[in-house]
Every structure is written in structure tokens, then in C-alpha cells.
Amino acid sequence: MNELLSTENLKSGYKATVVLPDITLSVRSGEIVVLAGPNGSGKSTLLATIAGNLPPMGGRTLLLDRDLTPRDTRFRAQNLSVLLTQRPAPELMTARELVAIGRAPFTCLTGALTEEDHQIIEDSLALVGANALADTLFTSLSDGQKQLVLLARAIAQEPKVLLLDEPTSYLDIRHKLLLLDVLARLARERGTSILLSMHEIELAQKFADRLITLKNGRIHGEGRPEDLITDEYIQNLYDLSGGVYTSVTGSLELTYTKETQPSTNSSYQNSIKLSQSSIHTSATTKEDQSLPPVFVLGGGGSGIPVYRRLKKAGIPFAAGIFPKNDLDYPTANALADICLSLPAFSLVTSGDIEKAQKLLAAATTVYVPLTSFGPANALLQTLLADAKAAGKLRPLP
């Protein structure tokens, strides 16, 4: 009975096309389960089928241990509510009137609201922090406010299970956090089971109790985010080619394949053109052309914006020197042509400095975003001095 919602071999799709051949999953009381996966993997289809908006082609959906049939509309409505991707645009309806519709499964034939219903409506508005909007027309609200009011409507239904289809899409950061905070409170304080789909894998990773990933209509993986998500897993799930996902920082680095590389006529390109042309002309005079023309001396997170700018401009570069637990490492490792790194928690040695000096000699431009030197990286100051002496040190791009 701990599992409020489950599906068994659920099969669904549109007309003749089977989108989901066989889905078996369950959500426990108070658990937040995030459905992730590429576009078209069947997340919305799955949610629509469980919500009863799409008739299943086979299998079962169990809600509170009851096998749902299409005729169970009232039982379903009293125990499960939804937040859908489509935005309704009801004419002349205030936010409060919209939230009140959430009480429909519990009211009598005429839909008259009791004192208790009114209280629940006010509480739901308060929970999402939308009291002040209650008397505003729904159509005049911003996207973020609309989403919160729609969530209040779903909450007013006092569901045991809450389904949300990409609730955070199109929201700004503030509203994203507000919405996720409300969901977390619902799960914790009311024991609501929450099943939602989400595109922001980095948010999902932080927010979900459990992740279920879908690919091509099948369950691809399932587990706690920390167990399931690795860089390789995400590359594989989303078939990434133009970027590298870094699960430690939860950020996506754009590596740009040849086709997606920004072309020379982009406005950004113009601003960096000067430095680039100077790099290239002098690079040809060097013997070792395979080494990158730019060296970035970074560390402690200071180099991250530099790597990204260079990558965006399509300039090859080397980066170093830092241990693998350094903040710079994931980004540098994803973007730099050569990344000089040390094992985690180790000190920079003179051997490392020699390697770096080779790169430094080959480079025509050296950027040093690094500003703090301590016992672990004291030797790097020699590199800084070398770059200065060779006249290759440039202000940060």
C-alpha cells in the first residue's frame, strides 16, 4: 500500500502508433520521481495515459491499489491531479475561480462550494504564494504566475498522487525554485506521491528522490540520481555529440562539432577576431604546429569563463595545471585540446612544470586567470614569470 501509483506493462500510443510498448513503474507515498529522457522519448505520453487523457492499449494502471478503468473518472479525480503542458486561457476567470475548479470532484451536482472548500482553496493559493493574485484575471498573469496558479488548482484537488508534465519549462529561475519547493513540501508534509517529467537534467538530479529515464518509449534506467547519473550515462541517454555533460557540477559544456562551430561572421567573433588573427600569424612561424596557440593558466574555477569564451570562438587551447578535484577540471577537461591535470589532492611537481613549459613555448598567447597561489600550486608562479618574460601574457579575453 506504500506504493500509491503503479503501472504494469502499460502500453500506449496514438491511433496505430505504439509509443510506449511496455512500461512498469511505481511511485511510493511522499516520493518524488522524475521522468527524464530526450524529446520524443514518451514522457508526456506516459503521463497522459496515467492521467486518463489517453486510453491505454494494454497493461494496467493502479491507483491506491485500484485497477483504473476509463470509467473511474471520479475516483481518479479524487485521488490524482495533474499539471499539464497546455496553458488554458479561460476568458474572464480569476485565479481563485480557476483554483476552485480543483474542488469539482468533491462538490455536489451544482458545484456549490462549502466553507471547507473555500478554506482549501485559500490554503492552496497560500501554499504557492499566490494569495495576492487571487482576484486577478488568470489570462493577465505572467507565465510563471500562471503555472503557480495551475499548481494551486492541482493542490486544491487534495491529490494523493500529483502528475506534472514539464512544470518548470519556460519558467524563470525564481519560479522554477518556487515550484519545486512547493512540490518538495507536498511530498514531505502531505506524503503526496509526485511524478513529473523534466528537461533540466541538472535540476532533476538535485530534486528527484528517484529518476526514471525513458528512451524510445522504453525505460532506459532507474535509480537514485547519484547512482544513475554519470557523464557517460547522460551522453548515452541523450546521444550527445555537440556537448559534454558534467555530472559533478551539473553543467553542460558545449564542445561544438565542426558543423555547429560558430561561423566567422557571428558578432561575437568580430570582437575576438583581432587577437585570433595575431595568434594564427605567429603560430605559423612555430615549428610545432600541433600544439595549441593558447595556454590558459587556471585553477580554482577562475579559468572556466576563459575556456568557454575560447571554445565559443573556436580557438584551440591548452589548460592547466590543476588536480582532478579542482573546480576548473571538469570544464577544462571537456573543452581544452590539452588539459594538464594531476591526480586529486596532489601537489604540482617540477615534472608538471616542465610539461607546461613545453606548451607555453609553443603558445603565442598566455592567459592567466589564476590569481591565488598557495602551497599546492606555488610552482605555477614560475610559469607566470616565464610568460611575462616571453611577452606572451595577455589580458583576459
Added chain:
Amino acid sequence: MLTIHDERRRKKSQSTGQKKRRARLVFLALGLLLLFSALLGLSAGSIRLPISQILRALLTGGNPQATLPGFLENLLPKNPEAFAMTATILFDLRLPRVLAAILLGGGLAVSGVLLQTFFANPIAGPFVLGISSGAKLFVALALVAFAAAGSVPGSAVLILAAFAGSVLVLLLVLLLAGRVRNLSLLVICGIMVGYICSAITDFVTTFADDASLVNLHGWSLGSFSGIRLLHILPMACLVLPCVLFSFLLAKPMRAYLLGENYARSVGVRIRAFRILLVLISSALSAAVTAFAGPISFVGVAVPHVVRRLFASSDPALVLPGAFLGGGIFCLLSDLLARTLFAPAELSVSSITALFGVPVVLTILLHKNSSSRM
């Protein structure tokens, strides 16, 4: 913290209270206006009937010998000569007309509200969608068929024929544009279907003999003039239950304003609900068409204005409001139709179109500009 909470509660109760007060006020105004228009409709015309004698006739049931109780006898003194004429004109002509205008006008407006809910489109209505034309076609077929057999069809046959025509056209429009959310496309489909129906009606009437043709022609313009007191009972028996039943649909209609999927998620049985909407709105527009012919734009204009008056789309307010508003609109339009160029009489439909079309255009232009934004 407590004070903020109290402040919020106070504000909430105030605004909900304001809404309720406004709704009460609008209902009161619509009720009074309906009463006023009805009295005006009974009194005004080529022969002006004195209000006192109208009231006397209504209260005594037209009996010249009867006396009214107490102060009413003094308030509405007996005037045998005026009373006789008033009673005749009242019961033969004006009262049936006024009652028909209220019932059919109200029915049309309610039918419009139902269709607008069904299509999620504010300019859906029985006339705009060609439903009235479909009803007209089937009534014409019935008239011609009965004329060929040498008889005249009764109201029941006409209503059934009109109902069949309404449902058929509605299904046809659904087939053409049911899933389309585009406002104007739906209207275009409706107009096209209306043209087809009119064409077939013309085709049918060419083969009809003169007597039934004259009958059909007068009727097809849309008018309350042919209605007699004996028509009122069947009319009321059809329109009132439909209207009352539609009030019971207010709850699912409210949820349906959020779209089909949200409505289903709060327990609305979509299929049954949609079928009920089609049946009731068809029955209402069929009743109107069978008794008065096609009357244009009441179903679109009245609900729109009523929503603005309430500043709300709540069907629990809009449905009864639309019934009252439809009655008022048709009463006043009928009054204009028969007094404006008296003794010549215009069709009610031309008057309702005159006032209804601007409202429809306003909606279309407003929606267009807001969707472009």
C-alpha cells in the same frame, strides 16, 4: 503575521462579496428590464393598449365580469370598452408574441452559451454555425412533403424535423471544423454549411405549390408574428426543461473552460458531456426555428454582453443571465420590427442582426489583435 493574514482574509471576503453583489445587481437589472420590455411589448403597437387594462386582463384572465380583490380594483379601474379590445388583442396577438420572444430568445441565448462551451469559441452560435439553416431546411422539407399529401404538419412534426436538421448540421460542422480551434475557420464552415442548406431549401421550394411556399417564405425570415397562444404550451414544455437542464451542466461547463484534459482530470465524463451539449443546444435552436424561423446572432451577442456585465464566465451566472438577456433582446427587437415602419413589419432577424453583427465583429477583431500580441 496575524495582521497580514487578517488583512488577506478581509480582502478576499471583500472581493468575493463584491462579485456576489455585482451578480445580484445584474440579475435584478435584467429581471426588471425583462418585465419592462414585456409590458412595453404588450402595450405598444399599431394600437396602443393601456397598461392598466393589460394588467387587469392578465389578472382576470380576460373575463370582463370578474372583479379584482381589494385595492387592485381601485388601482386598475374597469373600463369595459377599452377592456374588450385590450383582451382580444392581448390574448390573440401580443401575449403569445411576448411570451414567444422571451422563451425563444432566452432559449437561443442559452443554446449559444452551450455551443460556445462546446467549441471553446466565443462566436459559436446556432445561426453562425448554420444550425438554424439546417433546421429551416428540414422544416421546409416537412412542409412541402405534407403539402404534397394535402395536409399541414403540426408543431410536433415541425419541431422534430427542425431538431433532426439541427443535429445533422451540427455533426457536419463538427466533422469539418470540430477539432479546429481557429475562430474564423469555424465561422466560415458554418456559413458554408448554411449556404448549402439554403440552396437545398430553394431547390425544394421550387417544387412546392404556392400555398405552402407563401407559408414557408414568411416563416423563413424569422418572425414571432404567426405564433398563437396554443403554441406557447408546447414551446414552454420544450424550452424550459432544456434551459433548466442546462443549468445543471454549469459545473462541468466551468471545468471545461480549462480545456478537455483538465476537465477530465476533475472528473468530467467528456463524451457524455459533449453529447449532452450537442443535444440540448440542438433542441433549443430547433424549437426556435420550428416556431419562429431562423433568428440571427442572438446566441452570440447576448452571452457575450452578459459575460461582460457579470465580468465573469461562470456558467452558473452566464446561463440564467443569458436566458433573461436573450428574452430582453428578442422582445425589444420584435417591438422595433413591428413598430419601426408600422403598419409594415420587418423580420425580427434583420433587427437582431443589426445589433448582433457589431458584437460579433468586436469579438473577432479583439481576439485577432490579442492573438497577434
